[in-house]
Amino acid sequence: MIAHVVGINGQVVPQISLHAEVPSYYSRRPDILSKKIREQERIVTDCGVERPISRRRRARQSLAGRCDVLKRRLEWRVAARVLDEVAIYSIAENSDRAPHRGASGLEWIPSESDPRLEVPMIVAPEGRISRAYRRKRERPGATRILEECRQLTVYLVRHAVILPAQAERQCQVRTKLPSVLPIDAHFMLPEAEQVYGSILALDSNHFSSLHNLGYIRLQQSRRDEAERLLRKALKINPKSADAWNTLGLVMHTAGKFREAAACFEKSLSSDPVLAHAHNNLGASLHMLERYDRATDCYRQALALNPRYADAHRNLGNALKVVGRIDEARRSYEAAIDAAPRQVANYLGIADCKRFAKGDPHLQAMETLAREADGLTESERINLHFALAKALADVGEHARSFAELLAGNALKRRKLTYDEASSLQQFERVRETFTPGLIRDRRADGEPSAIPVFVIGMMRSGTTLIEQILASHPEVFGAGERADFALAVEAELPPRPGGRSAYPEAAAGLSAKRMRQIGVRYLAGIRKGAPAKARIVNKQTTNFLFAGLIAVVLPNARIIHARRDPVDTCLSCLSTDFRGDLPFTYDPGEMGRYYQAYEALMQHWREALPPGTMIEIDYEAVVGDLESQARRLIAHCGLDWNPACLSFHTTERVVLTASATQVRQPIYRGSVGRARYYGEALRPLLNALGRVGQTGPLR
Numbered sequence: 138m139i140a141h142v143v144g145i146n147g148q149v150v151p152q153i154s155l156h157a158e159v160p161s162y163y164s165r166r167p168d169i170l171s172k173k174i175r176e177q178e179r180i181v182t183d184c185g186v187e188r189p190i191s192r193r194r195r196a197r198q199s200l201a202g203r204c205d206v207l208k209r210r211l212e213w214r215v216a217a218r219v220l221d222e223v224a225i226y227s228i229a230e231n232s233d234r235a236p237h238r239g240a241s242g243l244e245w246i247p248s249e250s251d252p253r254l255e256v257p258m259i260v261a262p263e264g265r266i267s268r269a270y271r272r273k274r275e276r277p278g279a280t281r282i283l284e285e286c287r288q289l290t291v292y293l294v295r296h297a298v299i300l301p302a303q304a305e306r307q308c309q310v311r312t313k314l315p316s317v318l319p320i321d322a323h324f325m326l327p328e329a330e331q332v333y334g335s336i337l338a339l340d341s342n343h344f345s346s347l348h349n350l351g352y353i354r355l356q357q358s359r360r361d362e363a364e365r366l367l368r369k370a371l372k373i374n375p376k377s378a379d380a381w382n383t384l385g386l387v388m389h390t391a392g393k394f395r396e397a398a399a400c401f402e403k404s405l406s407s408d409p410v411l412a413h414a415h416n417n418l419g420a421s422l423h424m425l426e427r428y429d430r431a432t433d434c435y436r437q438a439l440a441l442n443p444r445y446a447d448a449h450r451n452l453g454n455a456l457k458v459v460g461r462i463d464e465a466r467r468s469y470e471a472a473i474d475a476a477p478r479q480v481a482n483y484l485g486i487a488d489c490k491r492f493a494k495g496d497p498h499l500q501a502m503e504t505l506a507r508e509a510d511g512l513t514e515s516e517r518i519n520l521h522f523a524l525a526k527a528l529a530d531v532g533e534h535a536r537s538f539a540e541l542l543a544g545n546a547l548k549r550r551k552l553t554y555d556e557a558s559s560l561q562q563f564e565r566v567r568e569t570f571t572p573g574l575i576r577d578r579r580a581d582g583e584p585s586a587i588p589v590f591v592i593g594m595m596r597s598g599t600t601l602i603e604q605i606l607a608s609h610p611e612v613f614g615a616g617e618r619a620d621f622a623l624a625v626e627a628e629l630p631p632r633p634g635g636r637s638a639y640p641e642a643a644a645g646l647s648a649k650r651m652r653q654i655g656v657r658y659l660a661g662i663r664k665g666a667p668a669k670a671r672i673v674n675k676q677t678t679n680f681l682f683a684g685l686i687a688v689v690l691p692n693a694r695i696i697h698a699r700r701d702p703v704d705t706c707l708s709c710l711s712t713d714f715r716g717d718l719p720f721t722y723d724p725g726e727m728g729r730y731y732q733a734y735e736a737l738m739q740h741w742r743e744a745l746p747p748g749t750m751i752e753i754d755y756e757a758v759v760g761d762l763e764s765q766a767r768r769l770i771a772h773c774g775l776d777w778n779p780a781c782l783s784f785h786t787t788e789r790v791v792l793t794a795s796a797t798q799v800r801q802p803i804y805r806g807s808v809g810r811a812r813y814y815g816e817a818l819r820p821l822l823n824a825l826g827r828v829g830q831t832g833p834l835r
Contacts, residue, residue, distance in 0.1 A: 605784045
């Protein structure tokens with residue numbers, strides 16, 4: 138399973154799960170299984186002479202039929218189980234001994250990833266099956282039966298499901314392999330990579346090795362190699378649904394969502410009942426913002442496999458984005474029911490409900506926290522954030538804040554952040570875009586009044602402001618769009634090392650290039666709503682570009698969303714953003730970033746021409762919605778419309794961390810939130826310069 142997450146500057150994109158592991162063939166096509174078994178049961182061989190089939194032979198031949206299907210479907214884990222059963226009945230059929238487990242040379246142990254499951258391990262290079270082969274070779278039928286088992290063992294070795302020591306000789310692997318090797322994480326084992334490489338050295342067109350090695354390269358984030366291997370495999374077998382699916386994963390993780398969707402569609406054209414390919418197609422369509430089609434794909438996956446936890450969760454993510462919160466919550470509940478140990482399911486439902494004491498989902502998360510040693514680092518991060526939200530809901534604020542600190546510390550360790558460079562950029566912007574430069578260059582811009590920019594710190598109420606504006610029939614809410622930054626970069630000269638030339642180079646652009654930034658931006662945002670009078674972009678970090686916006690789009694309107702600084706920073710620390718926001722995971726870095734941002738906003742108050750920017754306080758909106766909504770609409774140059782007061786009923790896509798909050802009427806629960814945490818906020822308060830403060834204060 139690959140959990141793919143993408144986002145920019147505060148935009149929270151759901152953790153969409155994609156799969157390369159093939160689900161049970163029998164759960165998808167029991168009709169074929171039954172038919173195959175019946176065919177096998179009719180086989181009565183030994184030199185083609187028909188004779189009655191004993192119960193043991195009938196059982197063995199039924200299992201052999203299952204093995205045949207499994208081999209063709211690459212269902213290696215299940216095939217290993219069936220292999221053992223075939224050997225049991227093969228040996229028992231030709232001897233007086235009772236059938237026993239492990240006759241094939243496989244032993245079954247609890248899985249490391251899930252102790253409720255068992256996985257095969259091959260024991261000793263020669264194994265019991267070899268001894269049985271030598272002992273029974275003189276008996277009619279036994280030789281053929283046991284040879285079939287040995288051949289299947291070789292198949293399993295080649296696909297790295299089991300790696301006995303003899304694989305070293307068979308595949309000419311120079312590195313010694315362990316004689317007892319579990320198969321749980323075989324795709325990540327260096328030995329598996331060596332086996333595939335050795336097979337390809339002997340046979341460069343071995344399809345399964347090309348496919349599986351391509352998947353290993355994907356897991357190693359070596360996408361170019363993965364794509365090369367998979368495309369070669371598909372030249373050999375262009376109808377392989379699994380290979381098309383894996384290539385789709387490569388495209389998806391590279392951000393090539395259209396190409397990924399095309400691969401998943403080809404996978405489904407070869408095998409329309411491949412549930413995980415439907416799920417993966419939905420994930421790519423989700424990233425292309427085609428949510429109706431994405432939800433259809435998730436539902437198709439669930440029709441094929443109703444216990445498919447990742448499809449339930451992905452469906453919940455898509456439903457949440459379009460505002461169907463109750464349906465999303467039910468999808469997350471179904472995901473938890475299907476996979477109660479998948480942490481991402483709890484992170485999803487935490488955003489869709491308010492927890493109460495004794496909530497079974499809270500209890501389940503606490504149980505997972507006590508067993509956190511078995512979780513990955515990403516799962517532990519998700520669990521900390523989900524638990525923090527749930528504990529805050531039930532009033533256990535001290536424990537909630539402890540979970541936040543733990544989750545933030547883990548996440549911060551994974552990120553690189555040059556704080557000095559980041560803070561210097563604020564100062565460079567202030568020095569470059571002086572009031573005189575803005576005043577003198579405004580004539581160079583694109584005069585359209587369509588663009589509206591909502592800027593401010595993340596979690597300061599920008600989504601609420603956009604939702605109010607988007608409820609007006611003449612306004613389109615575009616969400617968080619990076620179009621302006623991209624338009625600027627397109628016109629700036631390149632700089633050594635790939636560093637941005639902004640802001641200094643922007644100030645020296647010719648009048649033609651200044652205007653081209655505005656034209657390019659306008660062309661990009663109008664694609665989604667060509668007929669609307671105003672288009673709102675709430676990319677919060679456009680506060681870095683406010684001076685340039687006033688130059689290249691002199692008639693654009695800027696709205697600065699403000700909220701209590703401590704509440705704002707606390708909300709940032711409470712959110713696991715999916716974008717490039719490393720400063721939001723440390724209280725000190727968060728506070729210092731906020732101070733630099735506030736200094737820049739003070740500069741814009743003085744430097745921007747009158748009427749360009751207004752400031753809206755979150756607390757004022759909560760206290761008097763109508764008066765603040767009227768201010769917003771008037772600033773945009775539009776007539777008042779009462780639909781703006783019913784913003785929570787507006788059906789539109791919302792991708793940010795506030796996706797659930799803006800579906801509710803105005804509430805005061807987030808005002809003064811920091812009061813619950815007292816001295817625990819001291820590092821943040823000190824960084825904000827609030828040395829003697831113990832609670833929020835503007």
